[in-house]
Amino acid sequence: MATVSTLGYALLCVLHRGPLTGYDIVRRMRRPIGYYWTAQQSQIYPELARLSAAGLIEHEADSGPGPRQRKTHRLTTAGREALAEWLVRPAVVRPPRDETVLRTYALAMADPTAMREMYLAEAETYERQLADFTGQHAELAARGAGDPTHPEFGAYATLEFALLRYPSRIQWCRWLADRLAELASRNAKP
Amino acid sequence: MATVSTLGYALLCVLHRGPLTGYDIVRRMRRPIGYYWTAQQSQIYPELARLSAAGLIEHEADSGPGPRQRKTHRLTTAGREALAEWLVRPAVVRPPRDETVLRTYALAMADPTAMREMYLAEAETYERQLADFTGQHAELAARGAGDPTHPEFGAYATLEFALLRYPSRIQWCRWLADRLAELASRNAKP
DNA sequence: TTCGCCATGTAAGCGGTTACATGATTGG
């Protein structure tokens, strides 16, 4: 039996609430709205073919608008079972890669004023994303997704995670900006 | 002029406080103690050669214990300049990849009791790491690294980030475990 | 004497990013 990659399970996850066309999946994986994974279409189409060959998904084809057929994919029973088994496997915690935190390690080598601008710009980026997530979270909450029995509780819980994580990131960026402002003013008038 | 990869800048970062041998660098990049980047030795040695060819680092060789010479690498003036320039460049925010959050999106498909165990195990893993980081943070603070002018302030600031981030992650895991416990008990006695 | 550490390197393979390719429909 062929082993399924994390990308494969990600696609099974996206399909867990019902059938979607390949293009629908591509749109949902383009930016991480709530759940933390992305994929490009060049990855998605071959992976759908692999999942299909492994019998985890199946599809109906109709004549779409373009030169090729449109395929609507859905989980098979085997797919649902494989997903359920993967969900509860002990998670392999991969070390995070964060370029900004890496930079911070060597911040003594940078110009404090320019580095401060960088942190402030990043804080603003994260604040915009947080506003977006807060809106989505509120929408889901209004639909009752805060209840664990609600079918969208999973999406709600991923947004809950973002709402915990982003404010602390923003707080950290601003804290560093303040420390760098101190440094710059001390350098200016010694 | 050859462009430098993020890995290349990571190595420049590790060298910013003074010369190190390749093996020293390998040890520091093996696990992310504080700053968020890792690399394997199979990546590091070729990258050191590239940085050397680009004139950003230089090395002295002596006869080490093994069959090959031991090289002690240090930043050149060009290397220090390249690092300083990179540090303040607007950061490219890559979408995070987090398998656990991905799983959460489809948690409705899993057995609640087994999924609960998974979150609790993860919370414990993160708690152990947090204890480690807290210890390192305290050591640095005792050495005065909390002051922005201290040469180790960069390392202190990355740990500060971990100390903000990990507790919220643990809190989220436990919150989900509680929701899944509710679900399991409701399923048991309907 | 066997195991772990110091110390440097190479090779194979997978996963992800960027770019290319085709073509119909809908809206400005």
Next chain:
DNA sequence: CCAATCATGTAACCGCTTACATGGCGAA
């Protein structure tokens, strides 16, 4: 008429992981 959207796919490249390879030294 042009641009965006729907819709599916391929190709080249880069970065990362896993595994292999060599060999001296000190400790159990």
